[in-house]
Amino acid sequence: MTAHSSAPADVKPGRYLLAALGRDPVSCISLAMLTTLFLCAALAPWLAPYNPLSINMSRVLQGPSLDHFFGTDGQGRDIFSRSMFGLRLTIMLGFTAIFVGGTIGTLFGLLAAFYPKTDTLLMRLMDIILSFPAILFGLAVAAIIGSGTTAVIIALSVSTTPLVARIARGAALMVLAQDYVSSGRAIGLHDWTLLRRYVLPNCVSTIVVFLTLRLGQAILLGASLSFLGLGTQPPTPELGTMAAQGIGFFFFAPHVTLIPSVTIFLLVLSMNILGDSLRDILDPRLRS
Amino acid sequence: MLRYAVQRLLLAIPVTLGVLLIGFILLNLVPSDPATVRAGPSASAEVIAQIRTEMGLDRPLWDQFLRYVGNVLIGDLGTSLVNNMPVAEELSRAFGATLELVVLCLLWALPTAILLGMFAASRRGTLWDRLIMGGSVAGVSLPVFLIGMTLLWVFGYKLQVLPFTGRGGPLWTVNGLRHAILPSICLGLIFIGPVARMTRTSMLETLKADHVRTARAKGLSERVVIFRHGLRNALIPVTTLVGLQIGYLLGGAIVTETIFSWPGVGRLAVGAIVANDIPVAQGAIIALSLGFIAMNLMVDLLYAALDPRVQAK
């Protein structure tokens, strides 16, 4: 068994995936929702009707209206525009952390699998990091370098690294047991070439599926840290920070908190549903 | 079993030392100088130097670390930079509150999750099953603060049936219990989804096992088969999952405490970090880590109690 997907080889993987997702209505809706949210985030500077930072004290805490689709916050800023920018930052936060953690983790995992000498040392280190929950990293990093977006990204990256390292190591070990790797070795390929050309491509689907599932969790965690005041600092719009800012007037203007919170929920929900479907289609082994 | 427990406990010691080391490094990595903070803004350089000597900050790092471990062992975690209270005192009060919250949450959420999972398994493929499994995906996607704020708005504000700020005394008093209900529901809701899901999968898997067929062939009643030979075995993987979820539970607890002004360690940690009160932040983070280690230890022991094959290894 290889670490590769179960997709038939003659069909283009992208089309195969879409066709498989298309069969499940829930996945379709999730995909549509996620696409919309991503478009909103990507096009925020062009689509947003207002400047997310411009304060208007004459229009404070208004409910949803035609002028302001989602109403205004405690300083009269347009929540719709802020949500778009907030979504942008939240998604970027998650992606950056997943990318950094994913890259370092993959590197560590491949190294550990490829060079048994480094295996114990690297994996022990990963185990130690893994034995602390991500939220504690968030607290610790915020305590050391101060609250802010950077603190959240560092904490999320650090806590993602050991998980990816484990998965990458497992997948790589399985690939390394295959005959074609031995033949690669036999024709005298350099280690690095072997890793890049044979091992990595065959681990990638497993790692990507895992990262998709992890992205939702990372976003939730990042938003929680921001909500606690340890992440992105106001007035920069970030969904968790925005939700926290609404707490003061929650009872008479709940929408200030609820709109960013529900946006996070929809984002993470569609990611989780798609992640589950992706896993079922691409990599049944990850199911446990 | 006893040998296994001792073995696990001994294994926890180096991890605990590691936590203390990290806590210590944390203190030294902070750019602001505790002596300057302690001395106040208008202090002269001489006063600051004197405080540095008093606090032992001029000694070599390894010496500081040993002193620090020694102090922790005798329960001295320093004093708060903000209100000069001993950190250990504040922590011990807050730790009780957090423990209360977590225990109450587990008390209702674990049985509920397991029952929901069993129910979904017994109705596999029906609308009920889909509802429960859909709810479980939604549950893991909900930000804790959305749950918390919604509960607060509905029960605390609209219906006005339950208090929603602070702790109302010990749990066994009516007022104490009433105050703890909303926070523990909030914390439990994030926990139910994954556990229910795992219980369902594990239960379906177990009921297909050969030993369940043997139990039926013995003439045991269906109830005994399902609970004694199904659920008992199905709980083994569920325990593993609960162990993995403790980190999330901790994160959830920190947010929950902040929303409901619950005077626990999480709220203390967040407040201290925001106020740059490093000794308290450090103490709280260490306390949370140790709590986390202790809970993992308990899960390990529970796992061993549930599965006799574990102790053999």
Next chain:
Amino acid sequence: MNDDKTIVAQGARPVLDIRDFSVELRSGKTISPIVDKVNFEVHEGRTLGIVGESGCGKSMLSLGIMKLVPSPPACIAGGKVLLDGTDLVPCSEREMQEVRGNRISMIFQEPMTSLNPVYTVGFQIIEALRAHSSLTSAQARSRAIDLLREVGISNPEKRVEEYPHRLSGGMRQRVMIAIALACNPRVLIADEPTTALDVTIQAQILDLMRSLKSDSGTAIILISHDLGVIAEMADDVVVMYAGRIIEQAPVHSLFAAPSHPYTQGLLGSMPTVDGDQERLQPIPGTVPPPHDRPHGCAFHPRCKLSDETCRTQRPPLEEKISGHKVACWHTGLGARP
């Protein structure tokens, strides 16, 4: 009167009498029979062997007798299971619980997984004992130790506290037998009891079953695909193919004069010690799946003798010579030359 065995068989009422027993697999609208109108009897102190390739319905038949077929998708579609004259098919689940493990018990193929890993061996025997009797736990415990001793486990006082993972496969199968015998059942159904075991252990377990049968008079249904085991253990043999009985005979008669081409094929694919066969003769093809059984004789696609009649009409199971029944147009009762 022929030999004395037949007298026993004809004189007494059978312990278990299976009549027109059928099990079906229902998925959506398609109904496929897995066990199709099967008839046989089992007598006290005797062993009935059921032979067939995997997929022929042997295991479903044995689970069906206990009413333990996985339902859905399978269900009992008709017929009678007479245990000492009482029909079990209409019995309620509660009544069946009284029968299972008490009057009919069962041992399975996979000793490694058939015991629950989280309970001690003793607990699992005691559980069976207490389900059907009013023994106190102390009495049940000492009975459990006796049972372990009876099935040949040394040091039973200590073994009773062991968890299954500490025992070997053969030991676990002995424990399974102890559980099955706990309540002195009238019938013991053994579904491939030795298939998963090493050959030496296999012989020990068969010896054990033989001595238990002669001690207690329990009737045994022995299901196996291994003709060697059947030849050694059984008094009467039923050969099943695609859910039906195609040949039924006393063991000597069957092995001396196998009549159905399928039985002949089974014997031909078995190595013999004297080796007058040059080469093993495998039967070509496989057992058809339940939802895709051929018309007429189910065996005809694999049969050398098949002709038009075989393809269109199902041969009845008829007595060829005394006690030897076969369902075949060519070698059966009405066989044409």
